[in-house]
Amino acid sequence: MQGSRKTSDLGKLAEDFAVRFLQKKGYKIIDRNFRSRFGEIDIVAEEGGYLVFIEVKARWSQKFGSPEEAVTPQKLYKIKKTADYYALINSKTNQKMRIDVVSLEMNNGKVTSSKIINVDV
Numbered sequence: 075m076q077g078s079r080k081t082s083d084l085g086k087l088a089e090d091f092a093v094r095f096l097q098k099k100g101y102k103i104i105d106r107n108f109r110s111r112f113g114e115i116d117i118v119a120e121e122g123g124y125l126v127f128i129e130v131k132a133r134w135s136q137k138f139g140s141p142e143e144a145v146t147p148q149k150l151y152k153i154k155k156t157a158d159y160y161a162l163i164n165s166k167t168n169q170k171m172r173i174d175v176v177s178l179e180m181n182n183g184k185v186t187s188s189k190i191i192n193v194d195v
Contacts, residue, residue, distance in 0.1 A: 087183065088132035089116055092176040095188055101126065110159050113152035117176075118160060125169040127157040132178040141177040142191055150193060 093103055096119060105118035117128040129149070131141035138144070153173055161167050172192060179187035 092130045112155040125171045
């Protein structure tokens, strides 16, 4: 936690930034915070003919490493299972799918570094 802000508020701030960042890069946002019994997906978008499942990771210090280092193989497995379920219930099973990670480094509520990382699973 930083200052008087709650962790959930900081997470929403990071997600809101990620949505704007992705839109500027040509992603069409179609869903946010999709939850199932398999897990949660922060953002679902379409880009370049793909249905993209996006995990947003933000860090306010380097104490715990880079944001993308927090996306473990177990986390990717959960995202993949949740993505498969999302595609099934939304009749998008014929669409190519991929997982991206939006990595954000923040300081005093401002983004100091942002990047999109395609994760091949």
